[in-house]
Amino acid sequence: MTTEQITLVAAIASAIGALAAAVATVILARLTSRYVRLTSNLVEETRATRAPEVVVDLEFVEILPRLMIANRGATPAYDVRIRVVERNVAWKQSKDDSRITDLAPIKRGVSFLPPGRTMRYTVYTIDLQKTLEADAALEFEVSYRDEQRREFRREYSIEFAAFNYMLIEGSQKPHEVVADAIRRAADQLKREPRFMMNPTRACPVCCERILAAARKCRYCLEPVEPLPPKATGEPAA
Numbered sequence: 001m002t003t004e005q006i007t008l009v010a011a012i013a014s015a016i017g018a019l020a021a022a023v024a025t026v027i028l029a030r031l032t033s034r035y036v037r038l039t040s041n042l043v044e045e046t047r048a049t050r051a052p053e054v055v056v057d058l059e060f061v062e063i064l065p066r067l068m069i070a071n072r073g074a075t076p077a078y079d080v081r082i083r084v085v086e087r088n089v090a091w092k093q094s095k096d097d098s099r100i101t102d103l104a105p106i107k108r109g110v111s112f113l114p115p116g117r118t119m120r121y122t123v124y125t126i127d128l129q130k131t132l133e134a135d136a137a138l139e140f141e142v143s144y145r146d147e148q149r150r151e152f153r154r155e156y157s158i159e160f161a162a163f164n165y166m167l168i169e170g171s172q173k174p175h176e177v178v179a180d181a182i183r184r185a186a187d188q189l190k191r192e193p194r195f196m197m198n199p200t201r202a203c204p205v206c207c208e209r210i211l212a213a214a215r216k217c218r219y220c221l222e223p224v225e226p227l228p229p230k231a232t233g234e235p236a237a
């Protein structure tokens, strides 16, 4: 792990901590590992290339699951193929055309997905109660090409057990809440990386957050007393 990745994890842990009152920490830990992967993928892709980045996920609106297919990259994705691997998912008996595996983009693929486009399909036929009780999982194996016909592969895994308590706790869109917190943490990290590494304190004059060891406030430019090292352990939240 590079230092930057470790710092990102620290930032995420801090963001998750802020949510702990609303949702069970154990559950968040399981979701977090998934979003650490997802987020570091996105950060790397955005930084390094203008490649398409196709994300496939299951969202919840209230308790209705929705399949989400999005291109979060900077260029179009071509020939998107999605293979669904399921384990213990309880399907309701109903008309087949709203089963995940029978949805058009899963059956036939998506020939062209422009950057920024998100497609959503309501999946009515998951018996959520039974699925949450079972050790159920859905995996999406995704392949697609960019304009130069280079092939990309992604795998996304959804463990339903991770959603269980979150739904009971009444969180409407559990993994959107977590994803947003992580995005904010990553943004903050990009803007002010040293705040994650060094203890900080409030400037006694203007109350802006400055490094604990500072002798001069970088906001109001007033000289401030340096704190003794033992008094500077205030966490940089």
Ligand SMILES: [Zn+2]
Pocket: 203, 204, 205, 206, 207, 208, 217, 218, 219, 220, 221, 222
């Ligand atoms: Zn100041």
